Each structure stands twice: as C-alpha cells, then as structure tokens.
Amino acid sequence: MKNADAYYLYDEAVILDNLRTLKQTFPGFRFFYSAKTNPNRHVLQTLLVNGCGIDAASAGEVRLAEGLSVAKDDISYSAPGKTDEDLRYALPRCRVIADSAGELSRLDKIAGEFGGGFEIGIRINPAFGMDAVAGGPSQFGIDYELLDSLPALQNVKITSIHTHIQSQNLGWETLARYYENVFALAENLKTRGFSIRIINFGSGCGIVYDKSCQTPLDMEALGDAVRKLTEKYAGTAETLIIEPGRYLVGKxxxxxxxxxxxxxxxxxxxxxxxxxxxxxxxxxxxxxxxxxxxxxxxxxxxxxxxxxxxxxxxxxxxxxxxxxxxxxxxxxxxxxxxxxxxxxxxxxxxxxxxxxxxxxxxxxxxxxxxxxxxxxxxxxxxxxxxx
Ligand SMILES: Cc1ncc(COP(=O)(O)O)c(C=O)c1O
Structure with a gap:
C-alpha cells in the first residue's frame, strides 16, 4: 500500500464471515454474487472458491466470469437493454434472463442460429412491491400482466424466473414478505403452464451505513422466516438463488x-x-x-x-x-x-x-x-x- 495516496482495502475475513451468515440464513440456497457491486478479482475469487456463482449485469461481466472459469450454469446474466451482440455472446456461456418481450423474441431468434435447445429465464416486474404496495412501471423485467401473452418460442425454453425489486432493506419482515410473494408467484405461474426449475430472488439484504439511525438486518429472524417458507414451498423449484451484493462486501x-x-x-x-x-x-x-x-x-x-x-x-x-x-x-x-x-x-x-x-x-x-x-x-x- 506504500506510495498509494488513495486506495481501497478489502478484507477477505469479513467477506467470508458475511457469506457464512448468508449460508446460515438461507439454508439450501445458492448465492450468485452480484459482480457489479465490486468486481475486484480477489473478491470474486474468494466468493467463487467458496461456492458462489456470478450474477452478471452485462456481457462484460459474463466475460469476466468466464475468464475465471465459472461454469455456464453458475452465471446468470440479467440486465435491461441487451444488444444482439450481447445475447449472441452470452447465450452459449451462461443462463440469460430476458428482460422484455422484445428481447425474448430476439433471444429466440439468436438461439436458432446456435441450433436451439437453450434454457433461459425471464425477469418479472411483479404486481407486488417491496413495501406491501402494488408494483409500478419499471425498465426492469416483464410486467406480470403480460406473462400470458409472451411471444411463441421455438429455440429457448423458460425454466427460471428472476425478480429483484429493491436493494438495501434492513427489515427482515419486509424481505420475508417479498420472498413469500415470489414463491407464490412461481406457484401461480406453474398453474399457468410455466415449468420453473429455478427461482432467483435477486437481493435486497441491506447493511448499516449510519449507526445513529439504522439497525442491522436481523438475520436470525430472517433465517427463521426463510426456513418456514422453504418448508411451505418445498418442491416449488429445484434451485433457489439469492444474488447478494452489498451484504457480502459492503462492510x-x-x-x-x-x-x-x-x-x-x-x-x-x-x-x-x-x-x-x-x-x-x-x-x-x-x-x-x-x-x-x-x-x-x-x-x-x-x-x-x-x-x-x-x-x-x-x-x-x-x-x-x-x-x-x-x-x-x-x-x-x-x-x-x-x-x-x-x-x-x-x-x-x-x-x-x-x-x-x-x-x-x-x-x-x-x-x-x-x-x-x-x-x-x-x-x-x-x-x-x-x-
Ligand atoms: C438484478 C440484481 N441482483 C442483485 C443485486 C444486488 O443487490 P444487493 O446489493 O441488494 O445485494 C442488484 C442490485 O441492484 C440487482 O439489480
């Protein structure tokens, strides 16, 4: 650190401690680290060797994960506004999450160039919000109301759903209600003919920035709620994913x-x-x-x-x-x-x-x-x- 006037210092022990807490809070879940949070290569390596996958927010982050030899199934690529080049690059290398009906059509066409047979996900803009209010319009995801009128698909199959509404929540009840809403959404879609293998809940687990007015997220209470939910919704999906970012590395x-x-x-x-x-x-x-x-x-x-x-x-x-x-x-x-x-x-x-x-x-x-x-x-x- 000598000769550096200004620098960041990241602490592996703290990252590992936070990962342990998440594993206890969400037993049986996979964690796909939200790389945009902090793509430092040592940070990424630490999380990867400890079992995390990567939530990529761009084709560049897919490339970053690929460069670190992350397996295709362990990279999820979700972002609004992907170009055809992004889709062409990413499709054979990760699970692409479509963000609009138009993107879904383009993805299906591009998948045809590769011979088809791809499993993909869709990001849903749900009808619920984080704070018990109805969901609003958003540049992210496909509105829940539009899910019955998606384009016909020949070369890709939707097998996962993805949601992320809000980062930096410190209320365990808010998060627990959100997870329950997402489980219920998955159940609802299954009754409407979707075959869902994976539910990706995004993230939202917050950290304390200002001790004078914030209290830490109660991970024990959240863990109890999550355990009850996973019992109640056992069998809803094979794989449950959380995409933590700031909770892992912020502090x-x-x-x-x-x-x-x-x-x-x-x-x-x-x-x-x-x-x-x-x-x-x-x-x-x-x-x-x-x-x-x-x-x-x-x-x-x-x-x-x-x-x-x-x-x-x-x-x-x-x-x-x-x-x-x-x-x-x-x-x-x-x-x-x-x-x-x-x-x-x-x-x-x-x-x-x-x-x-x-x-x-x-x-x-x-x-x-x-x-x-x-x-x-x-x-x-x-x-x-x-x-
Ligand atoms: C799709 C998606 N997943 C995960 C995250 C990470 O969220 P957090 O930092 O709350 O863990 C974000 C953050 O904006 C996001 O947009």
Missing part, C-alpha cells in the same frame, strides 16, 4: 486517502485529500443529493443514506478539531464532509472511510481530470496484502 472495504494540504480559509479549516469524487464518490454524492431534499430510495446504488460512511484519521492524535474534508478536484462538489469533528490531522496523515466495499470503486469518477487512479488492495485471511 468489508475501507477507502483510505492521504491528506495533501491543510489550510484555513476565513476561519474554516480544510483538509484536502486526493481521491475525492474520482476515488470514493459516495460521500460527495450524498452531499449533493442533500441539496435537493431528503435522500430518496430511488437513488440506489449511488446514494444509500445521508451519512454513508464514518470517517476516521489514522493517527494517534488526542485532540479534535472541526474540519471540512475535500478532495483535490476543481469542483466545489468534491467534498467528503463539512464541519465535522475529527482527531487533529496533519498533511501526510491518512483518512479512512468505512462502508466502501460495495458500489464504491467502480462507481466513482475515476477518469475525471486525469488524476492518478485509486488502487485496490486485498487483505487475505492469512493477513497478506495483495494488489
């Missing part, structure tokens, strides 16, 4: 950046560090969002919470001071936090930001202003740090 990463300058401007003390919006965008994005009103759920995954991380100083100072912490871009928005009390920091000290393992590095503006790219490091369970 397993920190972002660190070195203070390059410290100055006082008209009574305000500024700490200026590298890698602001171009390193870890989420704190600045939350600050920008606050200017326009309360942070809304629709802003996921870029903005989850008004205070998306804790900031600490990696020194042993015993006194504190109130500072505004910024990045070093020529933008007034490049601000990590305003007027916060921190241990007294000096140029050369590192700042550490928590909750930086998911939707962080790849979501930041890394190409902006030709600044050096932030680095990523990975601490293995044996304590070795690798790049």
């Amino acid at each position: 397993a990463g920190v972002f660190r950046t070195r203070i390059i300058d410290k100055k006082v401007s008209r009574g305000k003390t500024y700490l200026i560090a590298s890698g602001g919006m171009n390193g870890f965008l989420r704190p600045a994005a939350a600050n920008i969002a606050k200017l326009y009103g309360p942070v809304s759920r629709g802003a996921e995954p870029l903005i989850s919470c008004e205070t998306p991380c804790e900031i600490s100083v990696l020194n042993s100072a015993e006194t504190t001071e109130v500072v505004t912490v910024t990045g070093n871009l020529c933008s007034g928005f490049d601000v990590f936090a305003r007027d916060i009390a921190l241990p007294k920091a000096e140029v050369g000290d590192y700042l550490e930001f928590s909750n930086a393992g998911s939707y962080a590095c790849t979501l930041s503006l890394r190409e902006f202003a030709a600044q050096p790219k932030v680095k990523e490091f990975f601490r293995t369970v044996s304590g070795e740090v690798v790049e």
